[in-house]
Amino acid sequence: MKNKHYFLSLFLLTSFLFSFYSCIDKKQHTTSLPALNDSILSTKLLNSERTKIKFGSYGIDVLRQNSKLRVSNLYSIHGNKNITRTFAVVQYPDTINKAFLKEHTEILKGGSIGKVFKQNHWNIEKKSFYFGEISPSAAYEKLYALMGDISPCKLAIYTYGFNIKKDTNSYLYATISEVYQPDYLTLNDLRKMNPDANKYLNETAFIKTLNLVKNEMTVNYHKLETVH
Incomplete structure (x- = not known):
């Protein structure tokens, strides 16, 4: 017992x-x-660094480029397929300052904007312009396909000034609009990364840029160049 x-x-x-x-x-x-x-979600990370940390790989397809505009597909590799994580529309200023002409030339050859400036010892600062969401539309089916054949859904967008600084000199290099695949970043994620995001929810001042981005989202692109 x-x-x-x-x-x-x-x-x-x-x-x-x-x-x-x-x-x-x-x-x-x-x-x-x-x-x-x-x-x-650290703001200290470049988009390329964040993508690689989250998905294990990173690459760029430059889809369209001229002296005023660059459209690129920032992707990770899943199996044997590239999945778009960020669709980026870059608007260059009318004049490129000679202080960063070398970096600009590298970028025109397909380089990652953030990575090029970071490797050349520039300090990078993003000046927020707009946070929002793009409503679902059948017109964006080509982009949904690039994003892994996802169903039509809201896509978070962030528009900002890409500012660079070295020594005491600072410049606006470009205005960049990034549209994110939902598995990568949502508007809620952007708000966590940017506590002041609610100050930049008014799209009225950036309607011209937003219309440009939405138009580019409907294009069936042919790949021009790939950078790994």
Whole structure:
């Protein structure tokens, strides 16, 4: 009888300890997730760096380019397919300052804008212009296909001035509009990354830029150049 009580007590103690340590483990695992998510949403990351961290790879297709405009597909590789994570429309100023002409030339050859300036020791600052969402439309079916054949849905968009600085000199290099695949970034994610995002929800001042972006989203592009 004593043995029976002994084994019963041992079983109950073992069960309690297992449940206790399992609970601790789950709590530790749960609390580690926000830190990982926070690191992905850090504003210190370039778009290329964030994409690579989140999806394991990064590349660029330059889809259209001239002296005033560049349209690019920033993607990750899933299996044997490129999945668009960011569709970027870049508007250059009328005149390119000779202070960053070397970097601009690299970019025209297909280089990643943020990476080129960072590697050449420029400080980069994004000046927010607009945060919003583009409503679903069958007109964007080509872009939905590039984004992994997703169903029509709202797509977060962020428009900003890409400012660069070296020594005491600062310049606006371009105005950039980025449209994000929902698995990559949502408007809620952008708000977490930019606490002042609610100040820039009015699209009225940027309707011309938004119309340009929406028009580019309907185009069936032919790849011009790929950079890994």
